[in-house]
Amino acid sequence: MDWRQYIHSEPKILLGKPTVKGTRLSVEFLLGLFAAGWTEQQVLENYPTLTPEALRAVFAFTAECMREESFYTQPLISEAG
16 A cells, blocks of 8 residues: 555644645554554544545555664663662
C-alpha cells in the first residue's frame, strides 16, 4: 500500500504531525485508540471521515517509520553498583 495517498504532514495542521488527509486525526492519536483497545469498527463508527484504507495507511506509515529506526536495549544499571 502506498500510504502517501492517505497520510501527510502540514505545518499548519497539528504542528506538522502526520495526519490522515482531509482530517485533523493524527497517526499518533489513531494508534493510541488501537492501543487502548478500540476496534477498527469502533474507530470507523466514531470517525466517519475515515476509511478502512486510510486506517491501513496509518499502519503502513508506522511500519515504514519503524523499519528506518534502530532500537538498542540497554542493560539496567543497579543503583548500588
